[in-house]
Amino acid sequence: MFINAADFLTCFDDFTIGEYRDNEGYGDNWYDKIGDSGKTIRYSVQVPAKNGDLYFTVDSYFQGQIATSCWNGVYPIVTMKTMKNNEATIISSLYYYEAYHRPFKYVEANYAAGDTFLIDVTYDWKGISSSEHPNRDYTLKVYSKQNLEIKDSKSRTNMWHMDGQYPSGFTKSHYRKDTTKWTPEFTPRSLSDIWTVSNNLTQFFFLLAK
DSSP, X not given: OOOOHHHHHHHOSOOOOOOOOGGGTOEEEEEEEOSOOSSOEEEEEEOOSOXXXXXXXXXXXXXXXXXXXXXOSOXXXXXXXXXXXXXXXXXXXXXXXXTSOOOEEEOGGGOOTTOEEEEEEEEETTTTSSSOOSXXXXXXXXXXXXXXXXXXXXXXXXXXXXXXOSSBSOSSOOOOOOOSSOSSOOOOOSHHHHHHHOSSHHHHHHHHHO
16 A cells, blocks of 8 residues: 555655664674764774775664753754775765765676775754763764774774673663573673672682683
8 A cells, every 4th residue: 555745745754764673684883982972083994895885874762762851943954974995085965964875886797895984073963952961972883794893093802792792782681582692792801890790609719721
């Protein structure tokens, strides 16, 4: 059943067409930026193979994820500039009010194995308001057929998980999967890290020995 444009506009304000390609082997890799200062941050993604299209997105918190009593309802303004191999080769420049989801697609034909994508992300957390957004976090993501790493300017990754895997984004919860390894590979920084990830003493001593 289809709806014509006139009827659609009586019910909806906006729509976004997304491409879901998990059945083709596509998956997510991401970088979680926690406590952003509002300054421009450069990230990099090296693509080892010429295999599949690349989808780049950056998102913070959308409508309904934060109680309206915690903020003024004004969304931040996002600037995302994507370059290939060097600063002179700009392949995308997005500037938008983050009430919308704005993915950037780069097709396989336009890149080569070994190319490095540079991504500059800037969040204006005030938007058009006089007060800042209360939760200044965002996630930069690449959806692809490859297992890619998004790194910051210090060559660090920060890929938190919310499904029980580690490293986990839950800071005040013990929701986790029973595992005998770090999932994905993750080097503990302290005994506290090992204790937090362990479901029992056997697992604690197993991970401690690693």
